[in-house]
Amino acid sequence: MAPRDPAQVLHQVFGYDDFRGDQREIVEHVSGGGDALVLMPTGGGKSLCYQIPALVRDGVGVVISPLIALMQDQVDALRALGVRAGFLNSTQGPEERRDTERAFLAGDLDLLYLAPERLRVGSTVDLLERGTIALFAIDEAHCVSQWGHDFRPDYLMLSELHQRWPDVPRIALTATATRATHTEIAERLDLTGAKHFVASFDRPNIQYRIVPKAEERKQLVDLLRAEHAGDAGIVYCLSRRKVEQVAEFLTAQGITALPYHAGLEAPVRAANQARFLREDGIVMVATIAFGMGIDKPDVRFVAHLDLPKSVEGYYQETGRAGRDGLPSTAWLAYGLGDVVQQRKMIDDSEGDLAHRRRLAQHLDAMLALCETVECRRVNLLAYFGQAGEPCGNCDTCLTPPQTWDGTIAAQKVLSTVWRLKKERNQSFGAGQIVDILVGKQTPKVTQHRHDELSVFGVGTELRDVEWRTVIRQLLARELLAVGGAYQTLSLTESSGDVLRGDREVALRRDPERPARSSRSRSAAAAVALPAEAAGVFERLRAWRGAAAKEQGVPAYVIFHDATLRDIATGAPTTLAELGRVNGVGEAKLARYGDQILETLAADPA
Numbered sequence: 001m002a003p004r005d006p007a008q009v010l011h012q013v014f015g016y017d018d019f020r021g022d023q024r025e026i027v028e029h030v031s032g033g034g035d036a037l038v039l040m041p042t043g044g045g046k047s048l049c050y051q052i053p054a055l056v057r058d059g060v061g062v063v064i065s066p067l068i069a070l071m072q073d074q075v076d077a078l079r080a081l082g083v084r085a086g087f088l089n090s091t092q093g094p095e096e097r098r099d100t101e102r103a104f105l106a107g108d109l110d111l112l113y114l115a116p117e118r119l120r121v122g123s124t125v126d127l128l129e130r131g132t133i134a135l136f137a138i139d140e141a142h143c144v145s146q147w148g149h150d151f152r153p154d155y156l157m158l159s160e161l162h163q164r165w166p167d168v169p170r171i172a173l174t175a176t177a178t179r180a181t182h183t184e185i186a187e188r189l190d191l192t193g194a195k196h197f198v199a200s201f202d203r204p205n206i207q208y209r210i211v212p213k214a215e216e217r218k219q220l221v222d223l224l225r226a227e228h229a230g231d232a233g234i235v236y237c238l239s240r241r242k243v244e245q246v247a248e249f250l251t252a253q254g255i256t257a258l259p260y261h262a263g264l265e266a267p268v269r270a271a272n273q274a275r276f277l278r279e280d281g282i283v284m285v286a287t288i289a290f291g292m293g294i295d296k297p298d299v300r301f302v303a304h305l306d307l308p309k310s311v312e313g314y315y316q317e318t319g320r321a322g323r324d325g326l327p328s329t330a331w332l333a334y335g336l337g338d339v340v341q342q343r344k345m346i347d348d349s350e351g352d353l354a355h356r357r358r359l360a361q362h363l364d365a366m367l368a369l370c371e372t373v374e375c376r377r378v379n380l381l382a383y384f385g386q387a388g389e390p391c392g393n394c395d396t397c398l399t400p401p402q403t404w405d406g407t408i409a410a411q412k413v414l415s416t417v418w419r420l421k422k423e424r425n426q427s428f429g430a431g432q433i434v435d436i437l438v439g440k441q442t443p444k445v446t447q448h449r450h451d452e453l454s455v456f457g458v459g460t461e462l463r464d465v466e467w468r469t470v471i472r473q474l475l476a477r478e479l480l481a482v483g484g485a486y487q488t489l490s491l492t493e494s495s496g497d498v499l500r501g502d503r504e505v506a507l508r509r510d511p512e513r514p515a516r517s518s519r520s521r522s523a524a525a526a527v528a529l530p531a532e533a534a535g536v537f538e539r540l541r542a543w544r545g546a547a548a549k550e551q552g553v554p555a556y557v558i559f560h561d562a563t564l565r566d567i568a569t570g571a572p573t574t575l576a577e578l579g580r581v582n583g584v585g586e587a588k589l590a591r592y593g594d595q596i597l598e599t600l601a602a603d604p605a
């Protein structure tokens with residue numbers, strides 16, 4: 001194939017007018033044989049950064065990706081663009097594998113997707129050595145990092161690519177980018193000499209909201225009904241059991257919800273994932289086993305019912321919302337129980353002290369995000385080493401939380417914990433401490449004669465839930481500790497400062513009615529087209545749905561919503577006009593052009 005110009009490939013194959021952000025520079029650098037390390041948020045457009053150089057350079061672009069379950073969809077999407085793509089992984093039969101290998105050797109492939117563990121197989125390496133390789137792309141490169149949240153041992157072998165193929169350019173890409181991860185990727189993949197491209201991590205179309213947890217299921221259903229009726233979204237839960245329960249609960253509420261976790265049989269997982277990708281408006285209730293590489297563009301919300309373990313993980317997970325750039329919601333319900341649970345998990349975790357300390361650092365950063373009274377986005381971006389301005393599109397910007405002087409309240413909690421220890425040699429969980437403070441005569445209080453303590457009933461100025469908020473914030477700041485088999489509270493090194501009055505404690509007052517933006521953001525509203533164009537858009541969507549079903553691919557593989565919207569508003573009448581719409585490349589124009597023009601011309605009646 002004659003060498004091609006990157007801009008021309010962007011236009012002809014992908015149908016896009018312009019590169020976004022750093023894409024042009026990255027594509028030109030790698031096309032020219034340079035190594036690159038690319039940090040770009042989810043939805044930033046990483047794929048083009050290696051797909052275009054693979055088409056521009058001689059030979060096959062080899063893409064290393066851990067996302068076996070998604071390779072078929074990725075390859076289908078490329079084939080729909082007229083790109084010759086294939087994959088080698090454990091899901092395929094010997095015949096399919098042989099066909100792919102033959103195509104690779106004959107130079108009939110532009111892109112070959114490989115799972116990292118394939119490189120452990122000698123025959124794969126032999127195969128690669130017999131072909132011509134345009135570049136190596138290492139997707140989800142943070143999987144090489146032990147600091148991060150998604151370490152995969154097979155990724156450690158990828159540094160060998162450079163030794164074996166010193167002249168083939170390598171491009172590593174990730175959406176996870178704290179300084180620690182960044183450095184670790186560069187070192188472990190031997191990319192310290194590569195050019196580093198760090199994009200802004202801001203995702204302005206995602207509205208970040210963290211609400212105090214009360215009745216989490218009801219809160220979730222309210223959110224879905226009020227703002228995301230009929231929308232596709234993901235609900236993350238910590239445990240498999242909770243995933244199943246919440247999925248059942250939502251289903252009983254008339255919401256189409258499916259479970260996904262590593263304990264489900266592989267065919268069930270695959271079927272649920274396929275439905276989420278292919279059908280409109282499915283809610284996936286999942287553990288974090290779900291989502292990496294899911295490039296469904298119209299996920300309108302990501303909800304967390306449990307506290308994520310790290311800000312990195314949280315940002316990855318929420319980043320799956322709104323890849324199409326339309327308004328989307330990231331919503332997290334968080335409470336005292338989450339702090340207790342996470343601290344317990346760290347206590348119970350296997351691994352050495354250094355490992356536990358790392359987990360604790362991750363959790364502390366996550367708690368700081370939850371408890372901040374400042375812009376969530378500024379806090380998130382700061383975590384990734386980037387500066388930002390208060391965004392106006394997060395809960396704390398929309399309804400700035402008040403702070404109050406919680407020094408005395410903190411002293412009451414801490415001295416209750418202290419007295420129990422000193423006078424009775426006892427420790428108790430948060431529930432009992434609150435009952436003592438508010439002076440509640442429960443059987444457990446009577447049994448332990450806690451009503452005889454001098455602190456009994458000293459805290460009637462706050463309600464139970466408010467005391468729990470105080471305790472939650474003390475735990476988050478490590479002014480109080482939780483541990484042991486019964487998750488009992490104890491003092492920390494810093495508690496004394498508060499008890500002695502040497503340290504003031506400003507506390508966040510949880511808003512009574514958590515913020516939400518006034519506009520409705522359901523699927524229909526997000527599309528917001530004039531009436532006539534809206535009708536055309538719906539006809540195009542119906543056509544797309546039928547075409548997708550016939551070919552067994554997700555609808556967005558055919559065209560994205562954004563492209564259909566542009567077609568509906570532009571109302572092209574000729575193939576040439578249609579070809580100018582953003583997202584309509586040559587292959588799709590040739591394949592679908594006539595059908596679209598017919599759909600546009602069809603009488604709506």
Ligand code: ADP
Pocket residue numbers: 016017018019020023040041042043044045046047048295297323560
């Ligand atoms: P990432 O892998 O970084 O999460 P993708 O590569 O999946 O992001 O791209 C996100 C979306 O943006 C995709 O739908 C893609 O087609 C679209 N996109 C990428 N680059 C461009 C561009 N230059 N112009 C228009 N759309 C683009």
Ligand code: ZN
Pocket residue numbers: 374375376377378390391392393394395396397398
């Ligand atoms: Zn903000």
